[in-house]
Amino acid sequence: MEVLDFITLLIIMAAFFTLINVKYLKLPSTIGLMLLALCLSLFIIGGEYVFSMLNKLATNLMTEYDFSKVLFQVMLSFLLFAGALDVNLNKLGEEKWPILILATVGVLISTFIVGGAMYLTLPYLGLPMDFIYCLLFGALISPTDPIAVLAMIKKTVVSENLESQIAGESLFNDGIGVVVFLSILGVAAGGVENFEAIEVVKLFGIEVIGGIALGALLGYIGLRLLKIIDNEHTEIEVLVTLSMVLGGASVADFLHVSGPLAMVVMGLFVGRKGRIAKVDEDAAGEYVYKFWHLMDEAMNAILFILIGLQIIVINYEMDYFYAAGIAIVAVLLARLLGVGVPLSIMRIKRHFPKYTIRILTWSGLRGGISVALALSLYKENHGFLIDAKTVDIIITMTYCVVLFSIVVQGLTVDKLFKLAAKNNKPIKGSTD
Template sequence: MDYYLIVTVLVFLSATFGYINARFIKLPSTIGLTVITIVFTFFIFGLSYFDDTLLNAERYIITQIDFRTVLLDVMLSFLLFAGALHTDLQQLKALRWPVLLFATFGVLVSTFLIGGAVFLMLPLIGLEVDLIYCFLFGALISPTDPIAVLGILKKAKVPEKLEMKIVGESLFNDGVGVVIFLTIYGLANGSNPEFSLLSVLELFVIEVGGGVLLGAFLGWLTYKLMKSINDYNIEVILTLSTVMTGSAIATYLHVSAPLAMVVAGLAIGGQKVRKHAMSEQTQNYVDKFWELIDILLNTILFVLIGMELL
């Protein structure tokens, strides 16, 4: 089974499960697709007692996909760019202080609350784990997942200001999460001679600062190129090139590709930039293109998550 056939199967399952959810179950797509995929996989497990052909095929698909690479190196940049592109930069600026507070202090508080709760609960099931490792787990899961947040908030009818705060926090908390995780990891692994608070700060500056600067440059360059022409086909391709080329450059420079794509998306998607760089027709095509990319990748992603869980 080659990669084209694997992608074909995933798109087919995504379309089928997406239809079932939209037609009958009507849960938020991210939740509905994961639940349906888990039920489907349980069904395949049951069927395997009589015929294991489908189970072996699903196992083969999962073993051929490097989930970390597919998510972090491919999907994440596209999804974050699409989410940032549809985020109102002016509203985000107006709510910058709550967003900054949530993305920094909020992640830190969550880390210690979750770590403390896990430390108290694990002895109840007979597990004794040092507190530092519980805090490490808290740091691992505290940053909210921007993909799930953006997907669910599109369906939920929450106040606009609250939605903007949550979206902004989810887009910018990764850098803080990395620093907290590495700091606790260094403390837990005290025998590591390379760990120091200075090395953590250096990593933060390079990853976060470098990602922001790269994203700002890419956003500015794409804006200039789009402003100089009036061809919606080429302008859509320019935005696609920004994401693909920008991710490759970020990986080469060892800076944060997700943050770079967030900043680039915000820079290109801002209302003032749109009016100066894009015609109304181009805005419509760019928005529809990235909305489709967002929906397609989200659908495939949560089908994969359901398969990976089992």
Template sequence: MLDIAATCLVVTALLAYLNHRFVGLPTSIGVMVTALGFSLLLVGLDAFDIVHGLRNYEESFLRSIDFSNVLMQGMLSLLLFAGALHVDLSELRAYRWQIGSLAVVGTLLSTLVVGLAMWWVLPWVGLPLPLIYCLLFGALISPTDPIAVMGILKSAGAPKDLELVISGESLFNDGVGVVIFSLLLGTLASGEAPTFAHGAELLVHEAGGGLLFGLVLGYVTFRLLRSIDSYQVEVLITLATVMGGYALASRLHVSGPLAMVVAGLIIGNHGRSMAMSDTTRHHLDLFWELLDEILNAVLFVLIGLEVILLQFSTGIATAALAAIVVTLLARTLTVGVPISLLHARFGLPKGAAQVLTWGGLRGGISVALALSLPAGPEREILVSLTYCVVVWSILAQGLTIAGVVKRTVRT
């Protein structure tokens, strides 16, 4: 495990240096581009029997990493907490119904739209899949990834209210997406369709339990921070809150991602203003910002390197193009159209619908969920499709979202 962590950090540091020194892209995108380029270079060299062993080494290294477990049980809790820590709760509360409707209703509708559309499209390219697998794809690809979204928005220059809604939606809809995915995965395992009552019960238990657990966890941590004044101990308490809280949420079978978001919001707002000295705030912000940047870079490097494990064919390439179009169409129908029709009710600037549609980036969470599917040919197809959508999302949409903001948004 230590060797894997050391290798990841060394590779990430080298690629971050190359990006900063020669490429000049935002760090998250830049390291993924360089990692992706490196993997594709190895594939090309291997095809001509050049440095054959280097590709084999990268493949064996990546297979030794359980990407799904590393992200969902390790990195995700830290990244979500770090992202929520800097969201203003008073501003978030002003857009609570907009964020809630996009995160819950939008994710549910998008799952259905993507699932049904792919179920209809895939037979045309010679890759028919059962409806349940198509719905699973819809559930894992519909949530926007807070890690990708918040990293890109820092440099996009979007108006504050628009940035707040996109960030808030991305922080909460991944928890909803994981609940839907879990319900569908249970259906696949049992072979029995869930009843509405069972689905509602699971949603309340997972999502509602996660929100409640996050409130309790955040309050307890707030009380601990308020009782002392030692930035070393207080930073350690927040780190223990995230690691221990996420592990306990898994044992309680409630949504760990939602719990981390709520705890981060409480500590980042009430904790920051009422339980910390200026010195503690400075060190806490510095610690979590650095940790967020480092983990983001490592995650995007792993996404870039993972391409070497995928098996592509003409059918997969055609299906991937279809999946990209379908996910963009679903995002337009479930987010863009409602915001355009209810523009006054949403209270967002003109052009918000285009930005929210194009800014719906997918990332590591989608890849991790796809990799958690049971082994089989269906899994291999969905992993390849997910990877292509994620890479398109981060590169094509992530690199152009700032231009979309400048061209379309009118305050």
């Protein structure tokens, strides 16, 4: 199937599943679409002998295209830029230290806790894995998915400051998480015996600082161009923002800096919420934001359908699912500690509302980024960066954690938000 045909099929499915969800299921969009795609996948798998041609066609489609490339090179750039457009800059500035610490220290704490837990428990299932690959799994599963998180908080009742913490952390820890993953992958590829800390720190610094600097430069240029256009030609404003995203992603890839961080910073430059200067707030016309809102919704729909369909190509071994059950518990525990430890230290000098730790823990959804990172372990020549069994274990654990995260956590977190809003009486120094 040609690429255009595949995209057409995904759009048709997105439209059809959205209609079913809105009319009958009435679930949050991301959850409803993924569940419908998951049901379709299970139907195709279950009817393997009755609908063998359908099963073969679906399997070929999901293995023919590199899902990780589709997400990283196209969808992620669009979704992160669109998500950053809606972030309140003023509130983001007020919460900058919690966001920065959670997006860096929190991700690193989670990576090592998950990696250590899986290294210690997997041998009991007869699935021993080298520590470096357990860390690799910890790195790809630790960052919360900004696409899933932003889609969730749009539908919930939450204070502006807490919303900024959740949104800001998810946007930035995504970029940090990808850099940590690439750093560990580089160590694994080069051999642990050849590990040099200075090289990893150098790579980390170039990716992070370079990505932020590139985003700031392109964001500043884009904002200046939008001011010059001054809302007179909407179509040119849209083309300018499209050029920023597509061109920025290509430049980031060429310079080997973090594209996700560049997209977030560019979106913050162009966004209008929380602006002090009126001229900056009105730089982009209303139709620019409507266009990116449409892109956000459409890409979200396609992304979560792709996640639901990924079950078709998962290797089914019962021991892998036992490992996935342990991984779910390990990821939740790591998230609790990754959030709780930094916030408990920070509460010495600042106040956090009650339930903050619980909310940040349970609202830390995982999504397409984790799945794409896991699938990126496959080489384009259909070989492996690491052995096939290890890759299959990592992909199965990743998919199950993502599924639990989006369905179970995504469907119940709103109740936690409402409970916090109802019972949250400010207590000085309380974080939980």
